[in-house]
Amino acid sequence: xxxxxxxxxxxxxxxxxxxxxxxxxxxxxxxxxxxxxxxxxxxxxxxxxxxxxxxxxxxxxxxxxxxxxxxxxxxxxxxxxxxxxxxxxxxxxxxxxxxxxxxxxxxxxxxxxxxxxxxxxxxxxxxxxxxxxxxxxxxxxxxxxxxxxxxxxxxxxxxxxxxxxxxxxxxxxxxxxxxxxxxxxxxxxxxxxxxxxxxxxxxxxxxxxxxxxxxxxxxxxxxxxxxx
Amino acid sequence: xxxxxxxxxxxxxxxxxxxxxxxxxxxxxxxxxxxxxxxxxxxxxxxxxxxxxxxxxxxxxxxxxxxxxxxxxxxxxxxxxxxxxxxxxxxxxxxxxxxxxxxxxxxxxxxxxxxxxxxxxxxxxxxxxxxxxxxxxxxxxxxxxxxxxxxxxxxxxxxxxxxxxxxxxxxxxxxxxxxxxxxxxxxxxxxxxxxxxxxxxxxxxxxxxxxxxxxxxxxxxxxxxxxx
Numbered sequence: 126x127x128x129x130x131x132x133x134x135x136x137x138x139x140x141x142x143x144x145x146x147x148x149x150x151x152x153x154x155x156x157x158x159x160x161x162x163x164x165x166x167x168x169x170x171x172x173x174x175x176x177x178x179x180x181x182x183x184x185x186x187x188x189x190x191x192x193x194x195x196x197x198x199x200x201x202x203x204x205x206x207x208x209x210x211x212x213x214x215x216x217x218x219x220x221x222x223x224x225x226x227x228x229x230x231x232x233x234x235x236x237x238x239x240x241x242x243x244x245x246x247x248x249x250x251x252x253x254x255x256x257x258x259x260x261x262x263x264x265x266x267x268x269x270x271x272x273x274x275x276x277x278x279x280x281x282x283x284x285x286x287x288x289x290x291x292x293x294x295x296x297x298x299x300x301x302x303x304x305x306x307x308x309x310x311x312x313x314x315x316x317x318x319x320x321x322x323x324x325x326x327x328x329x330x331x332x333x334x335x336x337x338x339x340x341x342x343x344x345x346x347x348x349x350x351x352x353x
Numbered sequence: 354x355x356x357x358x359x360x361x362x363x364x365x366x367x368x369x370x371x372x373x374x375x376x377x378x379x380x381x382x383x384x385x386x387x388x389x390x391x392x393x394x395x396x397x398x399x400x401x402x403x404x405x406x407x408x409x410x411x412x413x414x415x416x417x418x419x420x421x422x423x424x425x426x427x428x429x430x431x432x433x434x435x436x437x438x439x440x441x442x443x444x445x446x447x448x449x450x451x452x453x454x455x456x457x458x459x460x461x462x463x464x465x466x467x468x469x470x471x472x473x474x475x476x477x478x479x480x481x482x483x484x485x486x487x488x489x490x491x492x493x494x495x496x497x498x499x500x501x502x503x504x505x506x507x508x509x510x511x512x513x514x515x516x517x518x519x520x521x522x523x524x525x526x527x528x529x530x531x532x533x534x535x536x537x538x539x540x541x542x543x544x545x546x547x548x549x550x551x552x553x554x555x556x557x558x559x560x561x562x563x564x565x566x567x568x569x570x571x572x573x574x575x576x577x578x579x580x581x
Binding site: 188189190191192193195196223224225227228229232233235236237239240259260262264265268269271272273275276277278 | 492501
């Protein structure tokens, strides 16, 4: 049986790199993409995901999740909460932390993959991410992989190819995979600005990765000469 | 710190029994309930859950999940699919199987419990259930419990007190816990009928449990003399 992969595509740099990693490993005809419309503040992200999938010529599914917004209380979905770089003193996590978000994304990805006969799930999470989200860690994914296998009686494998890469290494991997041209369609900014604000933690982290890899970010190049 | 529990309450017999199990173990003041509005065919179920929680005098939260309906293709949420007792020849599962439903329910329960400082999650799943759903098994829950602990950095415990009980034993447990009076507010029927149809697999299974325990089902008693 042909091995197929479903890539969780946010439309950002990391998931776009993962899409090209999956295309390189499974072949373009065996890769599909899945984006969650979970009430993210910036609808731009959904447009970016759609454009990245179209540019890469792979099927794209959008699934709604209205539950996170109903739970409320975090800066990624709740407009009444301001994004801040400060950590919550109790949890020592940024207020963009949505409890269990990657667990939910991967479980719904598995539920979507199941009837399509897809057993490989790919996600752009990274343990070296500055944020320290506990649901981005390798041991979390190993436990969840086991739960998905047992809970759906299917032989799922979760792939997180960026897990132990620095941002510089992620940029270098994107270059090696031919993913850089697609970066022009991605988003990065916590404030949802296009051109990106260049100042929020997400923009700063992305810029650092490209600078260390010695490459110009195609997204920055796209807006060169454009006033922010 | 006081231990608190969040009970996933569908408004059926099993989750109602679990609610009383939690009240007995944690104390009424330390128990909350959570019901998912996930597009179930019969809105009656949400009313039943609300009434059971009110009767038991415990807080009740309803969280929407619009994702299962968007995934489509199963008899519990898709009106174009008829409920049948026959098993799918490929998966050997009934067509009421929603891939990963309990994984999603428990993960969202954990996300709901997290900011409330609740670490005990209670669900009415049973491995001895006739249906053979793989996401009702003990080993699935153990793996998921590990994923939730790691993924949210919290000390969650998943309790499934009915896991190894027969339907007769579940009825006997409900009686011992004083849960039987609440059964008058529960639902059972796959066809969403009130009074229950008495003929679908869910009605037949429930009737068998009460018959073997030698008890009259309060829900049946409620409608005695009422024409179906």
